[in-house]
Amino acid sequence: MQIDKVYEPQRFEPHWAQWWIEAGIFRADPSRGGKIFSLVIPPPNVTGSLHMGHALNNTLQDILCRFERMRGKDVLWQPGTDHAGIATQMVVERLLAADGIDRRDLGRDAFLDRVWQWKAESGGTITRQLRRLGASLDWPRERFTMDDGLSRAVREVFVTLHSQGLIYRDRRLVNWDPKLLTAISDLEVESREVKSHLWHLRYPLADGSGHLVVATTRPETMLGDTAVAVNPEDDRYRHLVGKSIRLPLTGREIPVIADDYVD
Secondary structure, eight states: OOOOSSOOHHHHHHHHHHHHHHHTTTOOOGGGOSOEEEEEOOOOBTTSOOOHHHHHHHHHHHHHHHHHHHTTOEEEEEOEEBOOHHHHHHHHHHHHHHTTOOHHHHOHHHHHHHHHHHHHHHHHHHHHHHHHHTOOOOGGGOEETTSHHHHHHHHHHHHHHHHTTSSOOOOOOOEEETTTTEEEOGGGOOOOOOOOOOEEEEEEBTTSSOEEEEEESOGGGGGGOOOEEEOTTOTTTGGGTTOEEEOTTTOOEEEEEEOTTOO
């Protein structure tokens, strides 16, 4: 028998990955008794395909799960995908726009149908990639974060945390998408360097003894200021720490604080 000089994983890994799944050796069954080990996969978004970060963290999880199986535990590695709602909407709208379709003309129900259709296609890609990696997930238990049971659980958790005062809802500055007409996270913002203008704003001291000049490229955020920070090692401003200033335009008093984060 001639043994190949170079190992070619593409010849062997798909076969064994599929065999593991068909043999059901990754299925959890607590009725068997004994110690239990469970792990929920951080659900990858259905907006694309897996990247190297997924490959790394899923490999580490796989090692943990296989190690616990070798220790004789009943192991559940829970598979699933996440919705990434705003990003998903953006992707589907682009696909519709390529066909000359506007989601407002399509209507809410028809648009949601297209979103679910796209989720099935994209989510299937991610699932196939995880299977190709040989991840020892309990595939029959696969879930999606918009499944009925999971959606109810998420609502219950958020309502409970709100009622306990651990989270709150309030007005704040957000990133606003003028096309999708919704707030988006920093992760979904494309940052670009642009030539701007440096504004110097005088914040008058509340006791009338002078003023503090703040330089900023974003004067509109001034309205949300809750304090003005100065470097505690800066002799020019050290004597102002503990005093109050009046926020321009609003007249609201806010404190001057010390923080060495200020350059």
